[in-house]
Amino acid sequence: MTDPAPVRLLAVAPQLDVATAVALVVLAAIAAGVSAFAGLGVTRAQVTAAARATLQLAVVALVVGAVLRSLVLASLFVLVMLLVAAATSARRLGVSTAQAPWAVLAIAAGVAPVLAVTLALGVLPLNPVGVLPYAGIVIGGAMAAATLTGRRAAQELELQRPQYEAALAVGLTPAEATGLVLQPHAAEGLVPGLDQTRTVGLVTLPGAFVGVLLGGGSATDAASAQLLVLVGLLAAQAVTAAVVLRLVAGRRLLRADLQRALPT
Incomplete structure (x- = not known):
């Protein structure tokens, strides 16, 4: 029945x-x-x-x-989503066009392992219907992590310039001094994803869960799909945030005015 x-x-x-x-x-x-x-x-x-x-x-x-009729076309569409996400994040961070490829790298670094694991284990079918929706969700989450992490990093470097300069004075390299300033706030870009995962089912029923139910799936199927999304987002956002912090420390993803203002 x-x-x-x-x-x-x-x-x-x-x-x-x-x-x-x-x-x-x-x-x-x-x-x-x-x-x-x-x-x-x-x-x-x-x-x-x-x-x-x-x-x-x-x-x-x-x-x-x-x-959705072609895996090749779906893959190209995923690439377009990735490029748009990187351009959006770069614009929000206020970095130059020349630095935008680093935003692509940061977001792709978070998305790639998540897709690789889910496809390699057969959790997602290697077809357009399986790849495209999941990739879009993960790319969006990685974009948010890149933007939040990068913006907070820039704010902290502005506010804590004296601490940065003090770290240089005792012999730290610019990258080490930047890391010292940013480390206490490194995880703040991950807070929205963590809160969403902690409260799933208690505060909201997220999109993947509701989507599976509306599609005729069982509640168990819906829960499995939502877990795959939430935990995948945790992984993608953690990798992206870590890469963004490294790029900021290396002056590869940092506003021009901060690059000029911060001594080396």
Whole structure:
């Protein structure tokens, strides 16, 4: 006898219709209206973000429908996601275009082992449907870790320049002095992922869990899929954060003004 729960969940999955469109407009209006009323200063950004998301997802839906027919096309799409993630992170970090390839390296360093392990063990099937969604989630998580870690590193180097200079004065190299300043705050870029993993199922039911249920899978299948996502994100973000810190210490992923301001 089949479990009726997935059937009930499928019945409430949102459809692309007028009601959904109205709901999206109302929700965006609430976000923008509250921001304007409270003086948060992001009203225009919220409206723009909602509009961009709508346009981008419409295009992505068409593209993904095509690339899911070919593993080669899906792999190319993963590469595009990686490059966009690196460009976004580099922009948030305020680094030069010449340093952007280092952002690619940091994010790829986190994503590659996660995909390698899951594919090598057969946890994910080597096909577009198996690779593309998981790779997208992991790339997004690694991008967030790169941005948070890099921004906090730059802030600490600005705030703790005297400590950095003192470390140089006692004979440490610039890389060692940078590492000394950054070490107490090294893990702060990982906090959101840690909190999400610690509270999964207690605070929220994340996307992978709900997606499997809406697709007709069992609760056990949904839990397995979500664990694969969360633990994969922990691994990817840890590697990416570690690489970013090394790159910052080596002045390869650091704003130009800080490079000029910090003595060597």
